[in-house]
Amino acid sequence: MKRPVKFCAATLLGVSMLAACSEDDPAPTENGDADTTSDEEVEDIDDEDEDDIDEEDDEDLDEDGTDELDEETDQNEDAEEDSAAADEPEMMEESIDIVFYDDQVLDMYRETHTISGAGQEGLAQSAIEQWIEGPNSDELISIIEDDNVSVQYVEDHDGVAHVSFSPEFADINVGSGFEIGIMDQIAHLVQQAGFDSALVLIDGESADTLFGHVDSSTPHEPETSLEDYEEM
Structure with a gap:
């Protein structure tokens, strides 16, 4: 009778130990392995996933922002080019009568030239430069013999053409009585422009004065009409 009692007692003890071990071990995963991932590791993985998503969002924003900035820059450049083009004066080409003295410096005649220039100012400057260069006809002359005389610029001031000559213009040698004729020739040119x-x-x-006699402190208008000069 003693041996069966010992066997039963040993069997109960083994079952109790197995039950205790099963309570301490974690539940197996679906694939049969134990889940050994701690709570801290799970939080780290979640944080990494969030960082990856944030970086992707930032990259998308950067690309979108760059595209918008490039587009805005292109639009601004186009607007500046359009504004610059609008500010540029239109090229003009006109038939302009230039008045010259005859080779005896007795009378003045008009000679027609085709003149081109940018806007009224450029047209007037080109016409005056042609006047300085001289006529095409051998029967007419330019009394400006100094090759250094030049037109620096022509500017519009409320309808008055401010014509700036190089300093040599004030020193040209003209006879008495021809000064007004020279001023008329210049005024005729700017009026046609x-x-x-x-x-x-x-x-x-x-x-204050030009050539020692002519008052040049005020704008000059020609005293005669172009039609008063015979065409050469």
Whole structure:
């Protein structure tokens, strides 16, 4: 009778130990392995996933922002180019009568030239430069013999053409009585370019007198009409 009692007692003890071990071990995963991932490791994985998503969002924002910035820059450049193009004066080409003295310096005649220039100012400057260069006809002359005389610029001031000559213009040698004729010739040119009158400047500054006799402190209008001169 003693042996069966010992066997039963041993069997109960083994079952109790197995039950205790099963309570301490974690539940197996679906694949049969134990889940050994701790709570801290799970939080780290979640944080990494969130960082990856944030980086992707930032990249998308950067790309979108760059595209918008590039597009805005292109639009601004196009607007500046359009504005610059709008500010540029239109090229003009006109038939302009230039008045010259005859080779005896007795009378003045008009000679027609085709003149081109950017806007009224450029057209007037080109016409005056042609006047300085001289006529095509051998029967007419330019009394400006100094090759250094040049037109520095022509500017529009409320319909008055401010014509700036190089300093040599004030030193040209003209006979008495021809000064007004020279001023008339210049005024005729600027009027055909669309101005009312001409104010002659020397190196950008107003000169009280030109050639020692002519008052050049105020704008000049020709005293005669172009039709008064015979065409050569």
